[in-house]
Structure formats: structure tokens, C-alpha cells
Amino acid sequence: MARSQNNSSITRFADPAVLMRIRSLDLRVKAVMEGFFNGLHRSPFHGFSVEFNEYRQYTEGDDPRYLDWKIAARSDRYYIKLFEDETNLRCHLLVDNSRSMSFGSSSLEYTKADYAKTLAACLAYCLTQQRDAAGLVLFDEDVDDLIPARFRHGQLRQILGALEKAEQGQSTDLTRPLERVAGHVRKRGLVVLISDLLAPIDGLERNLGYLAAAGHELVVFQILDPQELAFEFDEPALFQDMETGREVYIDPASAKKQYREKLDQHLADVQRTCEKLGAVYELATTDRPLEVALSEFMLRRARMKAGPTRSSRQPARRAV
């Protein structure tokens, strides 16, 4: 299925600025998912539904026992749930809670951390909805909070609660959290890393490589603020590193060009590393609707899973 990015579809999704004003993470997630599913119905991302691979539009002859009645009640449309094998998906959401995630440009009233937590919450919601096991790892230079991936009553609430009350950490270090995950997770699953990845690239390749070698499916969301990409500052000032506290006199007029070159290089390195490891990479700026980020993510993941070695699912049983 061809994927087309339709701006009109994007504008129909919730404005992140408006969305982030919803203080309750639970409500915020529901607002996103509602918009997301609505888009799902009308979206031309057909491949999306297929990509999502748990749903397929009902066709005559399908076993009505596998109709998803919730969607039917909500949307008046009929979809068949495709059940995986007896092994459900285990997804580990690794959310960066370091100080650099607390950056947010003055034009936005929210930070990268708010965006990342909302994204993680949405993913956890989706996983829970489809009866997959979701877990959470909040980290900065160490693991702040770890919720093992499970599918059980109250798991989503626990994850949302952990995301909501997470306090700002210190600096970023991917090594230890990824080592913890690698040591903690025995069975293969899905590892979703949500971070700004503003750290030396060699550590990233090494750490993600462990997980890839263990057979995990990797997804990397790199969350950046638009100002971090554009570096549109007017006046010279003392720029202070939010993680180290170091202060440097910067004249944006003279520093911008070099900054953007280095940043682009870094982003390219990150993307290349992810591709090398077979990880799905998605660059999300905080001014983009979350639904779009999710959609893009689904699409890319579907493309990657099109390869024969990556899927473990079985086709749904057809109704007789």
C-alpha cells in the first residue's frame, strides 16, 4: 500500500499545544487515541490497519466471534481481530527522563518530556488495548523506574501513574538502562526508545546492538524541539547546558550555521545506526501532532516487518 502524507489529514489531528494543556495524562492519551482511531477509519493509511496486523476489515465469511465489538460500538464499523499466537507481544517502553528533555522553546508551552511521556502513554494504551504486555523504563543516567512488561489489570494505570509523577532526572546515559533491559528481558519483544538522543553516538550503537542481537525489535523515537532543529535565537547570551550546568557565551548569528551542521550530522548518524541495527527510527518534533507521529511509526514498522524473518504472527482463522 502506498503511503501518502496528507496534510489535510494532519490538520484534522489534535494540535499538540492544545493537547498538552490537558493536564491529566490519562485524558490526554484518550484524546489522542480517539483522534488516532478516527483517523484510522478515514485515513488513507490502509496499510496502516494491515500494518497494525491485529485488525482487518470484516469481510463476508469471517468468523463473527473475532469481531472487535468495541470498535463496532465506537465507530459502527466491523473489524476482525487477528490474534497472534499464544505468545503476546511484550513491549518495553524506554522513556528518557533526563534534564535535556525538559527543554521546550518559549513558543511551545510544553517540553520534550511532556511530549515523550504522552507518546509513551499512547503506545502503552494501544498495547494494552490489544492485550499486549507493556512495560516502562524511566531513565536518565540510571534507571529511575522500571515496570516489567505485563498484561494485567491495572498495568496501564500503573504505567500512566509512573509517567505522570516522574520527576526530572540528571544527565543522559543510555548504557545502564539498556543493560538493565537486556538483563531483565528474557523473551524477545519490542523495545521502544523515546529520547532526544543528544548524547555521543558510539554509546547508542553499542547499547542498541545488544538488544538487537538478543532478537528484540527496536523502535527509536528521537524527540526534538523545533528550536533545537532551527536554532533561531536573536541575541548573544550565556547558553547553559541543562544537564551539566556549563555556561558558554554564544552569539547565535555566528554559531547557527555550525550548530546546524553538527546537529544534522548527528541526526544522520543516529539514523544510520538505527538502520544498521534494523531499528525503526522516527524523528518527532514536539510541534507535530502525536497522531501523525504514531501513524508514521506504524507505517515504517509495517514496512520493516514486511521482510520474512521479522514476523511471528499467524493469520487469523477464517470463520467457517
Next chain:
Amino acid sequence: MSFLAPLYMAGMAAVALPILFHMIRRTPKGKVPFSTLMFLEPSPPRVTRRSSIEHWLLLLLRAAAVILLAFAFSRPFLRQSEDQLITGESKRTAILVDISASMRREGLWAQALKQVNLVLDDAGPLDEVSLLAFDRQLQPLLTFEEWDGLEASTREAIVRQRLTTLKPGWLGTDLGRVLPEAVTTLLDHADKLQSVRQAELILISDIQRGSRAESLQAFDWPDSVTVQIRSLKAKTNDNSSLQIVGTTIHQDGLRIRVNNELDSRPERFDLLAEAVDAVPVSTEPPTVAQTIPTDTSGKTQIIPATHRREIPEWAIRDIHVPPGQNRVVKLSDLPSERTAFRLTLTGDKTSFDNEAWFVRPSPPIVTVQYHGDGDASDAQSLRYYLERAFLSTPAREVDFVAEDVEFPSTGNQGLTIVSHLLDDDQFQKVETAFKAGNQVLVVGATSELCEQAFRIAVPQSDILKYSATEAAVDGYAMLGNVQLQHPLFQPFDDAKLSDFTKLPVWKHRTLKHQAVTGSPKATATVLASFDNGDPAVIEIKQRLDVSGREGSVLLFTFGWHGSDSRFVLWSKFVPMMNHLVDRLAGTDRETTRLTVGESIHVRDVASNATSDVEITMPSGTRSTVNPESSTLRLNEPGVFSIAWKGPAGPRSTALAVNLDPLESRTSPLGLDELRALGVPLPEATVDLQSPEEKRQLQARELESRQRFWQWVILASVLILLAETWLAGRLAQQTQHAAQPS
């Protein structure tokens, strides 16, 4: 405008610094938190194309602060006032010249005279000058009023002439008293100050440490008065001195303290003592000692004419006293028959305080006046026994006088014995003696005598009811029930001595008396009674004045000899009478040390003089004075001899007068110490002679009065406050602009 420290004006060059900082400012205008600096390198300072000054007002404020600070430190003042001071306005100067004993040191007096002449030379035609001498007190030689009254052309000459009459004395120094008095003199007639710009005190003195300057701390100096010190320096700082310790010769000898000043170099001294006559040898009528010219300057010297000095000497050799310390030595084996001694310290170059005088304390004299019949040679008369009963001892002397001898009542040092009825004149004498505090003793050989005794003590007969009659004695009566605690019987307050039964009394009077009623002033107490209960000895007391002083009459109700009793032959008679006299003489009288400058009342020394008193000074000068009205001023060290005629014959005594010990503390006080005591001294040191130094001093004086620097500092502070406020405000504005868009 002139400047005291013009070099500080170079500090104005620092004004370039704020301009420089302003131009190459790279102060960041805000702080921007950013997620990471890993893609950023520090930027070089931004230099604008024009390098122009952006905030003129801020720069001007900073520059103004720097300029004002440099201006203030350079101490500006207006010199035109100085010229006015020199040409247009006058000053009022009081010259204080030290004439204390320490000024006798070699060379000091000549320096003092020179300094006075210099001050007179510097005086302007409009200036007022007063000349005052001081030691313990201020002595005006020429007042401001006198100065104003003199012709302008003769003023200085008059001052110099009066100066020639001045010379150091023997008294100590009291700056704490003298300087405030001099300030009062200076500021007197305040209306005159309207035309006077400056009031100045010029102190010409050696400013020795014993000047009693400590009390100056409490003095509030007027702002209009300045003090200039013309400090005199002795040729040598070596000085040691000696003082007598105590007023008597102790068992181990006469104690003498030898002091050595801190700056002294000699450490070893000899002490010599020689006996001198306490009274004049000459029996000629008192005359003024001779005065003869002794040197080419025409000055006269008084030659001591009467004191004789004897050898041998008593000496203590090689006394070691380190500088700044003192040592007490004991001079023993002084002859007990000699009363006056001169002590001399040798080995010290400064000799004015190297002598001390000592006189053994004179025993007090108790006068016993007898009012009775009989002859001193008649063994049948009471007088015969009384004259022999009272003995003079080294502790006190007794003058026994008959009733016809007139002498002044001397308070509680007299005893009056009455053994016959007194006529009116005699009664008045006795009553006067009683009221003066004399102890009156009445031998009541008759009833009338007993009744008279009460009248002496309590003249108003209706206050105390009494009567005396002859008692009926069966055989003889004995004394019993004796109040041994009373001073009359106290010597017998011992088991071995308290037997009064061996005195038979064949006749006595009996008294009916009542306690005083209606008056608390008089009481009658029975001190001893007979075995038949009749009173034998009664004490009648009357309060004499509001201080509580009491007069006392002791009444014996029996005769002391003849047919009444053998009291005068009783073993207790003589001890009893002498104990009475001992009490009257007093055993706790203190002898005070006398120093030069003190005054004593002649009557206090010649207490029972019946005529004028002859006084011989240490210099030999004699004078005759009335003891009642005369005060003797002890103006020189040495032995003062005092002779007079007492009721029992000629008497004499001697007084040793020594220098004020503080005058021997010759180390000079520093100017800083005087400033610390509050004396308003100028910053410049004294003894300025050159016109340039004078001009500098005047410039400092002007600047210290005008104090422009204070106002400039204040202005600088205000400007800095304004700059701080403006800089803060501009920084806030810039920080808002620096926030990322």
C-alpha cells in the same frame, strides 16, 4: 582652590576604565538554558562596527563617580580663607608655663623662657595674649583684661618683664585641673570672640607622666579652642627618687622606697641619712632670714640660718634599682633621741627629688586642769597627789595646770578635776570645758559639790531632780557592784584586779536622783555603788550637739583623801587616773604625710597654745602667727619647726614636708596619649619654626575645618547608587530581549 594631597588627582585617569569596558563590552545580556551544548562552540566577543557607546548616561555616572572620588582624596580646600586668617582676623592665646618642681631639672626653665618669647614674637598686632603659670593651680601673671588695658607698644615688654619674676617652685602638677581652668579663662568674655577667629592654648611644659592628666578625659573641650604643646626636653632622662614609707619608724627601721624611672640609665645608688634639729638652735627673737645676692644675675638666695646638721651619717650603700622599678630599703639604728632626719639619694643626675625628710610623730598632750584647794607641796591636799599621779609617757604627755591658768579648751584631750565649790567664773570655765568635750571629774567631798556636778552637766535644774545628803555610814562602806565594762574601771576587768574591797570609805554622800524625764539629752548612770546601795560613782552624760557628741561628768560621791577615804593612796588610784588620760589622748590617732602645697591650720598643730605661735620654714624664714586665724602653707620641702607656749610651759613640734611623689615621674607623656585623653592637638607636631611648615600647618587647619571631602564623598556615593539602579534596569530590559523568540 588648593589641595592637601594633589597627587590623588592622578586617580582621575581611572575614568578611562569605564569607557574602555563600555566599548569592548561582551557582557552577555541574558542566560538561556539549552538542552545540550555538544554542538556549540564559545563565540568570540561581538564587536559592533561602530564601537559606539550605547548607554551614555550610565557611562557618565560611572565617570563622575571616579572623578569625584579622586577629587575627594586630594583633600581640597579654599586657600583664600587662610589669607583672611593671616591678615584680617586675630587670635586669642593663653600661654601656660609650667612652674612645678620637675621644671627644676637642668635646662628646662631656660627652654620654657625661650618658648614664651617665641610665642610673643609670633603674636600679631591684633592678637590677645595672656600669661599664666601653673603647678597644682593656675596663677595668672597677665590676664587678657590687663593686656587689653596696656598700650600696644608696651604689651610684650610687660609680659617679658613679668616672666622674669617667675621660677619653678616645689609643687606638683595638676594638668587635669589647670587646663580646664585655662580654657575658661580663654573663653571668658565671649562677646570678644566675635572679632577673634581662633582661641589657642599654648602649653609650655615638660608634660611629665605625673602631671595628673588623666582627669582630662572627662573634660568636654570646646570646638573653638585648640591646644598647642611646646614640649620641653630635659638634658637627661635619668631620674630616681625616694619616698618615706609610712609615718613612723617600724621595729625593723625606717622604710624608704627608692624609685628609678624607666628611661634611666644608672641603676646603683647610695642612701644617706643625717639627723637634723627639729627646732631652731637660735634663741634670738624670730627674724626674716637674710637675703644676699649670690650670683652675677642679681638674684637673691635665702640662707638657712638656724638648722644645724650633724654627723655621723647613717647610710645604705649600693642600692640596686633597675630602670622602671622600685625597691624598699630599711634604715635601722636611727637614734631614738633624735626626731628629725634628712635622707639623700646619691648617684642620680637629676637632683630635685633626691631628698626626703622625716620627723618622728609628736605625742599628744593632755591638759589636766585642777579646780581645787591646796598646794602642790602640801601632802594634806589633794593637789599634791594629783600632780604626782599623772605621768607623761612616750605615748602622751600630760600638762597639769592649776585653775588660774587660762588656756583654750581643746575638746576631748582635756581633763578637768573639780574638788571645791566653784564661783561663777570658775563654774563658767568648767562648763565651757565640759561643752568643749573635756572630761569633767568631780570629787564630791560635800553634798554641795555633788549637786554642783549635776549642774555642770545639766544646767537646767528642773530637768533632773536630785538632792545630796550626807550618808549614814556604819563603820565604813566598801565599793561593790562596779561596772567593770565602763572605761573608768576597764583596766581592772580581770579576776586578779577586780577586788574593790580594800578601799574603805568612811564618809560619802547619798543621792536621790531620778532619771531624766522629759529630755533625752542627759542621763545619769551609776558606775559603782557602795555595799549599802548608795551610788559611789555616777556618770552624767549630756548630748552636746546633733552629731551625737556627748559631754561627761564623773561624780565621786566621796572625798578622795582626808576623813572620807584613802582613795589617793589606793593601789588603783594612779592606774585609774592615767587610764583616763590615755583615753583622752587617744591611741588611734593617725599621722598624715605632708607634701608640698598642702595647708594646715596652726591650731591643729599647736592645740594648747596660749599665745602666738612661732614657725620656722625649712629655708630658715621665721614668722609669728596667731594660732586661731592662721593657716600654714607648706610651700617647700623640709622640716617646719613650730614652737608655742602651752599652759604648762613651752612646747614645740616639727613637721616633715616632702615633694609630691608624682612629680618624680618625669618620663614625658606622648602627644598621642594626650590626644587619647581628648586634648585637641593639631596633627602637626610642635616646635614648628619655618614659614613653609607654618603654611602647611595652616593649610591643614583650613582643610580640617572646611572638610569639603566629606561632601564630595557623599556626592560620589549618591552617583554610584544611581548608576547601580540604572545598570540593573538596563540589564533587566536586555534580558527580556535576549529570550529566544
